[in-house]
Amino acid sequence: MIDYNSIPVTMVKGVSAAKQQELHAFGISTVADLLLYFPYRYEDFHVRRLDEVKDGEKITIEGRIVSTPVVQRFGKKSKVTVRIMVEEWLVSATWFNRPYMREQLTQGRDVVVTGKWDQRRLQITVATSEFADRGAMRKDTLQPVYSVRGKITQNWMRKTIAQAMLQFSETISEVLPAELMRRYRLMPRKQAIAALHNPQDAQAGKQARRRMVYEELLLFQLKLHAFRALNRERADGVAHEASNTQVKEFVRSLPFELTDGQKGAVTDILADMRSPYCMNRLLQGDVGSGKTVVSAIALYASVCSGYQGALMVPTEILAEQHMRSLMKLFEPHGIQIALLTGSVTGRKRKDVLAGLQMGAIDILVGTHALIQEDVFFKRLGLVVTDEQHRFGVNQRSILRRKGMNPDVLLMTATPIPRTLAITAFGDMDVTSIKDRPAGRKPIKTYWVKHEMLERVLGFIRREVDQGRQAYMICPLIEESDKLDVQNAIDVHVQMQQAFPNLSVGLLHGRMSAAEKDEAMRAFSSGSTHLLVSTTVIEVGVDVPNSTLMIIMDAERFGLSQLHQLRGRVGRGEHQSYCVLIADPKSEVGKERMRIMTETEDGFELSQRDLELRGPGDFFGTKQSGLPEFKLADMASDFAVLEQAREDAAELIGMENFWTTAEYRPLHDMLKQEQLFQGELLD
Ligand code: ADP
Ligand code: MG
Numbered sequence: 001m002i003d004y005n006s007i008p009v010t011m012v013k014g015v016s017a018a019k020q021q022e023l024h025a026f027g028i029s030t031v032a033d034l035l036l037y038f039p040y041r042y043e044d045f046h047v048r049r050l051d052e053v054k055d056g057e058k059i060t061i062e063g064r065i066v067s068t069p070v071v072q073r074f075g076k077k078s079k080v081t082v083r084i085m086v087e088e089w090l091v092s093a094t095w096f097n098r099p100y101m102r103e104q105l106t107q108g109r110d111v112v113v114t115g116k117w118d119q120r121r122l123q124i125t126v127a128t129s130e131f132a133d134r135g136a137m138r139k140d141t142l143q144p145v146y147s148v149r150g151k152i153t154q155n156w157m158r159k160t161i162a163q164a165m166l167q168f169s170e171t172i173s174e175v176l177p178a179e180l181m182r183r184y185r186l187m188p189r190k191q192a193i194a195a196l197h198n199p200q201d202a203q204a205g206k207q208a209r210r211r212m213v214y215e216e217l218l219l220f221q222l223k224l225h226a227f228r229a230l231n232r233e234r235a236d237g238v239a240h241e242a243s244n245t246q247v248k249e250f251v252r253s254l255p256f257e258l259t260d261g262q263k264g265a266v267t268d269i270l271a272d273m274r275s276p277y278c279m280n281r282l283l284q285g286d287v288g289s290g291k292t293v294v295s296a297i298a299l300y301a302s303v304c305s306g307y308q309g310a311l312m313v314p315t316e317i318l319a320e321q322h323m324r325s326l327m328k329l330f331e332p333h334g335i336q337i338a339l340l341t342g343s344v345t346g347r348k349r350k351d352v353l354a355g356l357q358m359g360a361i362d363i364l365v366g367t368h369a370l371i372q373e374d375v376f377f378k379r380l381g382l383v384v385t386d387e388q389h390r391f392g393v394n395q396r397s398i399l400r401r402k403g404m405n406p407d408v409l410l411m412t413a414t415p416i417p418r419t420l421a422i423t424a425f426g427d428m429d430v431t432s433i434k435d436r437p438a439g440r441k442p443i444k445t446y447w448v449k450h451e452m453l454e455r456v457l458g459f460i461r462r463e464v465d466q467g468r469q470a471y472m473i474c475p476l477i478e479e480s481d482k483l484d485v486q487n488a489i490d491v492h493v494q495m496q497q498a499f500p501n502l503s504v505g506l507l508h509g510r511m512s513a514a515e516k517d518e519a520m521r522a523f524s525s526g527s528t529h530l531l532v533s534t535t536v537i538e539v540g541v542d543v544p545n546s547t548l549m550i551i552m553d554a555e556r557f558g559l560s561q562l563h564q565l566r567g568r569v570g571r572g573e574h575q576s577y578c579v580l581i582a583d584p585k586s587e588v589g590k591e592r593m594r595i596m597t598e599t600e601d602g603f604e605l606s607q608r609d610l611e612l613r614g615p616g617d618f619f620g621t622k623q624s625g626l627p628e629f630k631l632a633d634m635a636s637d638f639a640v641l642e643q644a645r646e647d648a649a650e651l652i653g654m655e656n657f658w659t660t661a662e663y664r665p666l667h668d669m670l671k672q673e674q675l676f677q678g679e680l681l682d
Contacts (some may be wrong), residue, residue, distance in 0.1 A: 009029060012160060012167060013162055050091075051588065058478070059115070059124070066108075074365065080097045080099060090123065091123065108421075111127040112130045137649055142200075142201070146175045176189070180186070185231070187210075213631050213632045213640055216629055217641050218647055219666070222670055224648070236276070237276055238381045240307065240381060242274075261434050279409065280427065282429070283411045284411075286413060296325075298384060298409055299311065308461065309381060310370055310406075316513050320542065321524075321542060324524075334445050336354075342513075380399075382409065384409045385409070388412040405417075449581075456550060456579055471550065473537075474491050507520065507523075507533040544572030547570075550578075552592065555583070559608055562592070
């Protein structure tokens with residue numbers, strides 16, 4: 001391994017114990033950490049030609065002083081102005097609050113100044129300046145800018161990293177195999193690190209970055225591949241033994257024919273379940289593509305094989321709904337199902353826990369509490385997680401810690417652009433359902449202003465008159481779920497007044513589990529015509545008779561959220577509609593509304609969402625499990641990521657990868673690093 005890896009950062013001249021503490025907050029404790037702390041941008045001190053600069057730009061120009069300086073004072077403030085001949089232009093240069101400059105700005109002196117350019121006045125507001133007769137003019141035309149805060153200043157960081165390079169750059173050794181270096185014409189590691197901190201020019205900086213990004217992504221992909229290989233080697237998963245006939249019979253008992261996508265998914269999943277390897281599969285499918293029934297088939301196969309299954313969902317409402325639909329499917333087969341959520345307490349909860357441990361319960365449906373805490377299964381064979389993107393926790397490691405090693409199936413309706421999928425779920429096998437149940441009509445989406453509300457209400461009445469149902473979604477008001485609820489309550493009252501002859505329901509997060517369940521049941525059964533709700537119904541809710549989705553203040557939602565909400569309709573044979581009521585002020589807001597009316601394809605939508613928001617925000621908060629890269633950027637380094645993925649597969653697939661000396665540095669780096677939180681390689 002590279003020597004500098006274990007050297008404490010205090011070995012760098014100028015790093016005191018106090019500074020060491022400060023650096024710790026940056027994640028820097030060794031010399032290696034410091035050397036790999038790269039600038040996030042560079043300041044460009046290239047001397048520019050005046051005919052190629054733009055107004056308002058920060059520029060560096062070179063010229064000769066041709067006037068005596070004029071000093072103006074306003075109280076404590078001051079301003080020194082001098083004229084400089086730059087090429088054939090007479091430029092006025094101004095230093096604010098540096099009256100002492102007056103002595104230095106003598107006529108005939110050659111000067112280089114950096115500052116903000118005012119095109120109209122041919123004037124530059126000087127930030128820094130240098131004189132030719134003071135020795136060498138600035139050589140480093142690109143200055144690194146590091147992310148700093150607290151007591152660590154930009155200058156200190158620059159100086160310290162330069163010092164660390166001086167002392168330790170000789171110990172930086174190559175980690176990439178020579179063959180890959182040649183194939184992609186990569187800069188040697190030492191040179192690349194040096195160039196990132198102090199590039200001679202933009203081109204050198206670019207090449208250095210390319211090299212380090214490749215290294216970072218290759219290592220990341222190697223980790224994922226190594227992890228998968230390890231999983232294969234272990235072969236300590238559950239080998240389900242359900243027969244084809246059993247599964248086929250169950251599929252025949254369903255009220256509809258499976259789509260091709262569903263059939264493909266079932267085939268993949270059953271193959272995984274039968275093998276002794278631990279299944280680790282992600283099932284992707286747009287809203288309404290019919291993932292629930294696929295998971296039901298998998299759960300059925302698990303029970304037929306003598307195991308227990310669990311279905312984990314993000315909300316209680318969804319848990320209740322799945323409970324109801326699975327009961328319908330499974331009860332004729334004598335399968336026992338139970339529900340476990342935060343609102344199942346006391347005696348009931350005790351019974352469920354006992355039933356699980358005794359093996360009297362075959363399938364458990366619930367929120368994420370069901371794989372944690374004091375829940376123990378007799379023979380857990382399969383865990384399905386619906387709407388996976390809502391969970392941040394690494395379920396596999398939780399399960400392993402409990403001494404269980406079931407097959408794991410994750411389902412998500414948030415279509416993840418391919419590159420993000422490789423990053424976030426790179427250690428998983430992925431199946432996508434690309435079709436939809438036959439007979440579905442595209443949902444018609446309209447974007448209207450608030451003043452159109454009256455007409456929208458007319459629309460509701462028409463749909464209800466035809467026997468259909470509608471949702472009206474009220475948005476989050478800032479971060480306060482209290483205001484949020486109040487708003488829904490107000491809208492509910494308004495709607496009751498607007499539709500005295502209709503049954504208008506209300507659903508929000510502050511209702512008790514029983515109240516929520518009651519509201520959902522009333523809507524499911526069709527006795528409620530219009531359901532006023534907060535976003536608690538965003539994911540998973542399935543009422544095929546509802547055909548109209550109205551989203552109030554739609555500009556307050558993100559694209560994927562709007563798409564999820566829209567996915568609550570269009571689940572049956574009737575034509576469905578989505579109405580976005582919004583007066584967005586920002587361009588991005590307008591763009592979101594336009595995209596919604598233009599496409600119903602979740603994959604396209606998420607790709608455009610990614611472009612609008614950037615990858616960091618794609619999954620919302622930090623819970624995503626997306627790894628953080630030092631340099632690589634998921635939006636712009638797509639191609640490198642894919643290449644690195646291929647190369648990693650090739651390397652790991654080699655018979656002698658783990659025994660060849662040339663790959664030692666890679667082995668060492670792999671062993672040192674953790675894969676994801678809690679998932680150690682060995
Ligand atoms: P999602 O993938 O969004 O979770 P669901 O599993 O909730 O979708 O399915 C959406 C609706 O389509 C449900 O009402 C379900 O019963 C129905 N459905 C699922 N598969 C089929 C199919 N092959 N043919 C007809 N309807 C189906
Ligand atoms: Mg679903």
